[in-house]
Amino acid sequence: MSFVIEPPQTPSLPVVGTEDRFPIRRIFCVGRNYAAHAREMGNDPDREPPFFFMKPADAVAHDGDVIPFPPETNDLHHEGELVVALGKGGVDIDPSDALAHVWGYAAGIDLTRRDVQAVAKSMSRPWDLSKGFDNSAVIGPIHPANDVGGMNAGTLRLTVNGEERQNGDLADMIWPTPDVIAFLSRSVELAPGDLIMTGTPAGVSQLVPGDRVVVEIAGLSDLTVEIGA
Numbered sequence: 369m370s371f372v373i374e375p376p377q378t379p380s381l382p383v384v385g386t387e388d389r390f391p392i393r394r395i396f397c398v399g400r401n402y403a404a405h406a407r408e409m410g411n412d413p414d415r416e417p418p419f420f421f422m423k424p425a426d427a428v429a430h431d432g433d434v435i436p437f438p439p440e441t442n443d444l445h446h447e448g449e450l451v452v453a454l455g456k457g458g459v460d461i462d463p464s465d466a467l468a469h470v471w472g473y474a475a476g477i478d479l480t481r482r483d484v485q486a487v488a489k490s491m492s493r494p495w496d497l498s499k500g501f502d503n504s505a506v507i508g509p510i511h512p513a514n515d516v517g518g519m520n521a522g523t524l525r526l527t528v529n530g531e532e533r534q535n536g537d538l539a540d541m542i543w544p545t546p547d548v549i550a551f552l553s554r555s556v557e558l559a560p561g562d563l564i565m566t567g568t569p570a571g572v573s574q575l576v577p578g579d580r581v582v583v584e585i586a587g588l589s590d591l592t593v594e595i596g597a
């Protein structure tokens with residue numbers, strides 16, 4: 369058997385302290401997982417069940433990248449987020465067992481074409497092209513869970529050109545990581561290599577060409593990218 373075209377390479381992330389890479393299978397994202405961000409987007413932050421959207425695995429961009437300013441938007445937004453990397457899959461995972469499925473954690477940015485998303489929301493259209501465009505999943509190096517624990521609390525801070533735009537705490541997630549994994553595993557069979565971007569705290573704002581964006585999460589490596597022309 370041979371492929372009729374060259375098969376794509378497996379997207380991957382560096383693992384801190386090694387030459388090894390973490391292969392990416394799928395990228396799931398949680399919407400509105402911090403009450404103050406839900407409010408700033410005009411939604412009621414009551415504890416409604418989490419909802420999910422996706423980015424393609426090859427939409428990943430890396431620490432140190434210069435990300436070309438994406439087409440079809442005049443309102444590119446940053447969303448600083450904790451990223452969870454699964455080492456083990458499953459269905460109907462119990463929250464009490466969920467962290468045993470986590471291989472590691474990284475800092476991330478869910479880049480969003482906010483203007484495209486606003487049109488999608490108003491016309492009840494899908495979010496794919498407002499959230500899942502090229503380089504839209506910015507993710508730093510992965511820290512093994514064995515080294516950093518459950519990452520259930522700690523500061524998440526995002527700066528643009530040194531100016532603070534987002535400052536939240538992982539403890540303020542409406543649905544903590546074990547609950548997110550449990551909910552998702554009721555909808556799909558999770559698999560090793562799946563990533564989950566766990567949502568963003570308040571303070572999302574616009575990025576323009578030349579901006580330098582840094583995400584700092586207590587216990588993890590900083591993630592730094594520049595928005596190019």
Ligand code: MN
Pocket residue numbers: 397398399447449478565567568
């Ligand atoms: Mn997000």
